[in-house]
Structure formats: structure tokens, C-alpha cells
Amino acid sequence: MPEMPQRCSALFDAYQTGTFGAVPEDGPGIQLAERRGLAIIHLAGPGGDENFRTAVKGCLGCEAPVIPNTTATADGRCLLWLAPTRWLLVSARDAPGDLERDLSAALASHSGAVTDVSSGRTVIRVTGRDARQLLAKGCPLDFHGSRFKPENCAQSILGAINVLLHATGDGTAIDLYCARGFALSMWEWLTDAAGEFGYSIDVAIQG
Amino acid sequence: MFNIRCPWCGDRPEIEFSYGGDASRSRPDAPETLSDDAWHDYVFIRDNPAGPHAEYWQHTGGCRQWLRALRNTTTHEILATAAPGEPLPLSGERK
Numbered sequence: 001m002p003e004m005p006q007r008c009s010a011l012f013d014a015y016q017t018g019t020f021g022a023v024p025e026d027g028p029g030i031q032l033a034e035r036r037g038l039a040i041i042h043l044a045g046p047g048g049d050e051n052f053r054t055a056v057k058g059c060l061g062c063e064a065p066v067i068p069n070t071t072a073t074a075d076g077r078c079l080l081w082l083a084p085t086r087w088l089l090v091s092a093r094d095a096p097g098d099l100e101r102d103l104s105a106a107l108a109s110h111s112g113a114v115t116d117v118s119s120g121r122t123v124i125r126v127t128g129r130d131a132r133q134l135l136a137k138g139c140p141l142d143f144h145g146s147r148f149k150p151e152n153c154a155q156s157i158l159g160a161i162n163v164l165l166h167a168t169g170d171g172t173a174i175d176l177y178c179a180r181g182f183a184l185s186m187w188e189w190l191t192d193a194a195g196e197f198g199y200s201i202d203v204a205i206q207g
Numbered sequence: 208m209f210n211i212r213c214p215w216c217g218d219r220p221e222i223e224f225s226y227g228g229d230a231s232r233s234r235p236d237a238p239e240t241l242s243d244d245a246w247h248d249y250v251f252i253r254d255n256p257a258g259p260h261a262e263y264w265q266h267t268g269g270c271r272q273w274l275r276a277l278r279n280t281t282t283h284e285i286l287a288t289a290a291p292g293e294p295l296p297l298s299g300e301r302k
Contacts, residue, residue, distance in 0.1 A: 068215040068216055068217075068270065069215075069216060082270065082271075083215070083270040083271055083272055084215065084270075084272070086270075086271075140219070140220040140222065140223070154216070154269070155216075155268065155269045155270060156219070156223060156268060156269060157222060157223060157268045162268055
């Protein structure tokens with residue numbers, strides 16, 4: 001079998017670390033970093049079926065959340081709610097092919113679909129004191145801490161591009177998932193909109 | 208700009224949604240027995256009410272689920288929304 005080509009970031013040519021924009025005295029208000037090398041799997045299945053969800057948990061150690069726009073994280077794997085029968089599985093510790101194979105095998109007797117979309121998504125992590133204000137410039141979601149809470153996710157539109165947002169950890173870092181083909185456009189929107197706050201582009205996060 | 212209450216995601220702005228047509232018509236049970244006039248009426252003839260109107264919308268920029276909404280066509284007020292299979296309040300749905 002020929003060797004598969006290496007995955008290459010859609011932002012590769014545009015990604016330049018450093019500090020940019022109108023940086024105030026107390027430092028840049030925004031930090032941007034791409035998350036690379038993630039395993040990203042699209043999962044479809046009957047969310048209302050207890051047996052299906054038991055099989056998912058048995059394989060991943062992680063519940064498939066049934067409450068809209070919530071996520072479940074366990075052991076380095078995260079399931080994000082996309083729709084009543086759809087989730088996005090994100091793992092920083094699995095190889096995409098292995099995870100797809102294991103989950104497919106675990107769900108073989110259930111209706112559903114497991115699709116590796118790792119190469120089709122670009123993930124950008126936005127942090128910093130002005131992160132939510134930045135996103136509010138181009139996304140109609142309510143970013144107040146009482147509405148977009150830690151471990152919430154939401155699909156919406158950012159600068160006319162469909163985006164999945166995930167308030168990771170304590171909610172200070174927000175991960176943006178967009179289709180690879182729109183990644184450069186989203187990156188240009190982000191870096192343009194972040195100029196007024198001052199921003200740094202950090203070394204890409206592996207995982 | 209108006210908000211539409213997605214049955215799953217809650218209040219979201221109109222720009223996340225796509226309009227999916229008139230929801231006040233139901234597909235005939237046995238189209239093969241229908242007269243041409245009755246089929247033409249089902250496919251093409253629509254009311255154009257000034258006031259409450261039952262409509263399909265899809266949350267394309269969000270959870271991608273279809274829903275029905277009752278929209279006042281003169282004020283753009285969304286009076287009610289419902290998931291497929293759920294009753295749409297106040298809609299006056301007709302066959």
C-alpha cells in the first residue's frame with residue numbers, strides 16, 4: 001500500500017506566529033491557535049435508543065449527550081451534540097482511523113453511521129479576555145457567560161460561515177470548527193476582527 | 208431581523224434559518240387518483256394571507272432540523288413554532 005500523504009493544515013500558508021494589531025499596555029486581548037492532528041468523527045444514530053447510547057459509552061467511555069447544545073467529555077474524548085441524532089466526536093489521543101474502526105465495530109448491530117471527517121475540519125482555539133467580544137462581532141449567538149456556558153456547544157454563523165463553537169474547560173477557551181474549505185476565509189475574518197483588541201497567534205496546538 | 212424559536216436550540220436569529228415553503232397544505236393521500244385540477248391546486252395554488260401563516264423553516268445554520276412556524280406576514284412576528292409531528296398552536300392548518 002502506498003504511503004498516505006501527510007495531513008497539512010488549511011491555514012499552513014497564512015499561519016504566522018507573533019503579536020499583531022492594536023495591542024494595549026496589558027497585552028493582547030485575544031490569543032489564536034489552531035488545533036492540529038485531532039481525530040474528528042461524525043456520528044449519526046438513534047439518540048433516543050438506550051441500547052445505542054450504552055454501546056457508544058461502552059466504546060468511548062463518554063456519553064452521547066441528549067440535551068441540545070451540550071457536550072460530554074471523558075478521558076480525552078469529547079462528544080458534541082449537533083442534532084437529535086448527530087454528534088461530533090473529537091479526540092486528541094486517538095488516530096482517526098483507529099477510532100472510526102473501533103466505533104464502527106461497537107455499533108455494528110445498531111443503525112447509524114460513523115464517518116471520519118478529521119481532514120475536513122479546521123479547528124481554531126480563541127482565548128483571551130476579549131474572546132467573546134470578538135466572536136460577538138460576527139456571530140449572532142448570545143456570548144454572555146450565563147448563556148454560553150462551559151462545555152456548551154452551538155452551531156451558528158460566524159462572518160457568513162457555518163461554524164460549530166465549543167466553550168471548552170472553564171469556558172475561557174472557545175474552539176471553532178469549520179469546514180476546511182472555509183478555514184482560510186474564517187482565519188482572515190478572525191485576524192481582521194481581532195485587530196482592535198490586539199492579538200497573538202500562538203504555536204499550533206498538537207491535539 | 209427576527210428570532211425564530213428552534214424546538215431544540217431555543218431562540219436563534221432568522222439568518223440561521225432557511226425558509227422551506229407553505230406548511231398549510233398537506234400532500235394528498237392518493238395522488239394517483241387525483242384530477243389534474245386538484246393536483247394543480249395542491250402543487251401551485253397558495254393563499255397569500257396578510258396575517259398568520261404556517262410555514263416550514265429549516266435551522267440550516269444550526270442543528271439542521273426542520274420545523275414549522277406560524278408567522279404573521281404583516282409584522283414578521285413568529286407566533287409559534289413546533290417540531291415535526293408536534294401540533295402547531297393557533298395555525299388553522301387545512302388539508
